[in-house]
Amino acid sequence: MxxxxxxxxxxxxxxxxxxxxxxxxxxxxxxxxxxxxxxxxxxxxxxxxxxxxxxxxxxxxxxxxxxxxxxxxxxxxxxxxxxxxxxxxxxxxxxxxxxxxxxxxxxxxxxxxxxxxxxxxxxxxxxxxxxxxxxxxxxxxxxxxxxxxxxxxxxxxxxxxxxxxxxxxxxxxxxxxxxxxxxxxxxxxxxxxxxxxxxxxxxxxxxxxxxxxxxxxxxxxxxxxxxxxxxxxxxxxxxALNKAGAESFEQSIHAATAFKRFDDLTDNVLIIDTRKAVDFRSGHHVNAINIPDSGKFETWLGSVVDPGESFYLVGYSEEHLHEMMKRVAKIGYEKSVNGLIWEEFGKVEEKKFDQKGFDTNPDDFTVLDIRNDGEVASGKLFKQAITIPLPRLREAVDTLPVDKPIVVHCAGGLRSAIGASILSKQLKNVAVLDMGEHIKDYKKN
The missing domain is CATH 3.60.15.10 (Ribonuclease Z/Hydroxyacylglutathione hydrolase-like)
Structure with a gap:
């Protein structure tokens, strides 16, 4: 045995x-x-x-x-x-x-x-x-x-x-x-x-x-x-999907293999960009949300995107996107992928977080803490921070003040990249800054 x-x-x-x-x-x-x-x-x-x-x-x-x-x-x-x-x-x-x-x-x-x-x-x-x-x-x-x-x-x-x-x-x-x-x-x-x-x-x-x-x-x-x-x-x-039984894995992941170009997309399309946060910030589509290829990609995709909500998938190459489709299929979202995009990524650039400027004038920024409720319960890292957990952020963007640049932080840098990209997509006239791994400096204090 x-x-x-x-x-x-x-x-x-x-x-x-x-x-x-x-x-x-x-x-x-x-x-x-x-x-x-x-x-x-x-x-x-x-x-x-x-x-x-x-x-x-x-x-x-x-x-x-x-x-x-x-x-x-x-x-x-x-x-x-x-x-x-x-x-x-x-x-x-x-x-x-x-x-x-x-x-x-x-x-x-x-x-x-x-x-x-x-x-x-x-x-x-x-x-x-x-x-x-x-x-x-x-x-x-x-x-x-x-x-x-x-x-x-x-x-x-x-x-x-x-x-x-x-x-x-x-x-x-x-x-x-x-x-x-x-x-x-x-x-x-x-x-x-x-x-x-x-x-x-x-x-x-x-x-x-x-x-x-x-x-x-x-x-x-x-x-x-x-x-x-x-x-x-x-x-x-x-x-519900497991109660019914899923379709063939290989057939499902090849259902959205068509290469698309940004010019072919409608204005309000949702794009999930799976590249690293640093690459995303250097240039992306205006409608893209950055969910980097990480150990928890499936969980964050299924926490941010609703079942049945269609999107396009952006990655470094056709091979990379094929692997990402396998991960999308683990949670049954492969049918929501309308197409794959590589070779072009977009021209929208994000401003980098200026830690020195933030430390000098912290009141000039709205701080958004997107950690989970349990993490926040153990104490805020910034007293003035507004708290909205990442899984609820897309639905709560309209509740945020927009009179100051918004600095987004989590516990390590991955979630803040996702959260900042969500805000950038939905708040076109507000500067959004991803604190990223700089949060580790504040956790030490």
Missing amino acids: TIEQFYDKSLAHASYAILNNGEIILIDPARDPQIYYDFADKHKANIVGVIETHPHADFVSSHLEIHHTTGATIYVSELLGADYPHKSFDDGDRIELGDISLEAINTPGHSPDSISILLIDKKGKEHALFTGDTLFIGDVGRPDLRENVGNIRDKKEELAKKLYHSTREKMMTLPNDVIVYPAHGAGSLCGKNISTDLDSTIGREKKENYALQDMSEESFVDLILADQPWVPKYFQYNV
């Missing part, structure tokens, strides 16, 4: 292949299925099944494509109400994979239709638990994502209560040496305190996980609901 973990750092997403006797079961596969086909080829094995622990909010799964390509059976909870061919997999149901078994355990809490998968080895021993988004290393899944989407919807307070019972009655009762394999690691917005570790044990989690300590249901609900991170705009869209 082999358990292979595949980890996508950009979305902090872990998927799994369980190989035994020449057959493979996949759990929570990513959008691009090629890594699983390569794994199967390497081991001369067949993919016979795909298990979805729930309809994911933060990425698009390739379960339906894998089914069409390999004939693998898709297993999900009947509560999910899947629109694709599937076999129900709920409490006590088992999949036999050679001389090992995979048993379904309904573990609602993160979502009403969440399941975990218990791997029982050839000796009949409970070996590992694939927990989806119910239990993470050092954390549990957030319960506030299914109030308005999905086959079954539930209030966050009710889901938090179910999470309390799922963890205590179905997970914590397992042997301490059972290995825990979650669907996400640190950086995922499906939790708020996830460890950088990518596996653990039931015993360790019972000892170290803050959410599994002795407390009442009421205390648990209050604790879990407090200080959850923001919900990106694409999350509800992805739940």
